Amino acid sequence: MVHVKNIIQQLMPEIYIHSVAVDENPSLDERRSMMGNANDEVDLVCEKLSKVPQLQRGFGAIGFSQGGLFLRALIERCPNISVLTLVTFGSPHMGVSELPLCADENDWLCKKKNEILKRQVWNVAIQKSIIPAQYFRNLAEYDKYLENLRFLADINNERDETFDTLAKERFGKLEKLVLVKFSKDTTLVPKESAWFQEVDPKEGYIVDMRQTRLYKEDLIGFRRLHKEDRVDFYTIEEDHMRFSDSFLVDIVSKYFMNGL
Template sequence: MRTALVALGALCAVLHAEATSPALGLRERVLSRLMVADFSKLPTVVQPRAQTERVPLLQARRSNFTPVVLMHGLGDAGSNPGMEQLARTVSDAYPGKVSLAVNVSNGFLSYITPMQAQVDEFAATVRADPRLAGGFDAVGLSQGGIIVRAYVEQYNDPPVRNLIGVSGVMNGVFNCPLMMQIIPFVCEIYETDPYALDFILGFSEYFVLSQNKSLYLSGNPFLPALNGQTTVNETYKRNFESLNSVTLGMALNDTVVYPKESEQFGGYAWGTKDTVFTMRQADFYESNSFGLRTLDEAGKVSMVQYEGDHLRFSDAWWNANILPRLAG
């Protein structure tokens, strides 16, 4: 299992290489402060743990199940034990069902690869697997949630039938996660211009600077486009509206995604850094700019939650709330 210490140590190496190029004040400043930061206090990057509870058999074996694709989160990998075990729970519950935890921007690459490139890699991966040609259900964990959401809007070929987010950053992040607050200067940069860091940190592209809407709209190349907050893309909207269902799982005690309501398309109100809005209060919901309201009004959006921190759901919760949604 990778730790945030290993990941940020590698980040120092990247920044050192950047600093040898023509001088850029921000890069040099980040480098100099990273070199003296105390990474020993950083906790392990949160990953789903391996299941220990027996998985229920939900349907008899058959050959025509819809496949399932799981996309990992930040710092994780499809080949890690927790992700592989989650994939196995699906095939255990539905014998004969194809269930894959894909290896896309694994480990440290999930930090430094631009979000659009990660979406493109996900698309190339699922398109290369003939078992998925007829469509699949997608489960995105943490950062994987916004990756599979973006795939639906931008590609959806092969099509996603049911979209599930588990602590998925569906509407981005609005504040530094607890693990990053241990190196405060990174948070200082995020509070002023997070998009200046997109040359090294992919997750800058789903950071929402709620105190400065104009900078968010002009500086963030990724999330505003998905939300239709700059220009409404009719293809994105049509693809999202084609989903059979959307399930949004939120961790009630999340210390990684701020606010936790982002996992259900909420966030912080413009001009504030702590006033929470929920999905139906969002500007993109009211304008129906990418089809979220269409699905919700059709009864196709479900919200579930669990006690615990980021991705620290129980086996029983997964078996009761996620596995039944992957039938068919």
């Protein structure tokens, strides 16, 4: 992310840029992106950002992969910050139904590990310690998802008993939401999750976002944003997180050159 920061800094030298980190130690921060409790990490980042004076008047945010999902959770849950524009790259807004594919088709150890983890994904201990498991969403087991997940199911307001009206209001106040999808994504499965779409568990077709429960019932304010023309969609013809510097420059120029 240092490269991304440098590009933005060169484009907008006067702007304040804050990189979100859960841990000051880069290696530990990377580890905590996979191991930990997503709810606790969102609370921690909320506390940190609330103390940054340069962000008090509102700011724009860019999230990459699961970072975009966590930024959305932050917008919904953190009352002391004001995000004006949110850009997410390949983020699992509707969760993942498969674990990331193994880089090597012949890596049986990787495949076995994924197989075991997938079988245990609803386990309480797994849900409290493995980050990707906390946004695992398989529509074929939707009841288990609602019963066991305490992160994605809550920030998507899918659980009636924990429905958060304030979260919906906060997210619905965004001035602009920008969703970037990677058409050849093999890490985010399904890749359509980046656009708030899902895959029918029986037939395998892509469910248009307007046909999802999240949209039809406007669970988080996304429908309002869309109807008011505050959502933009982009597709990059590449695999997960592979984008050019020029694309990033175009996005930053279009959505952040107003002084945010």
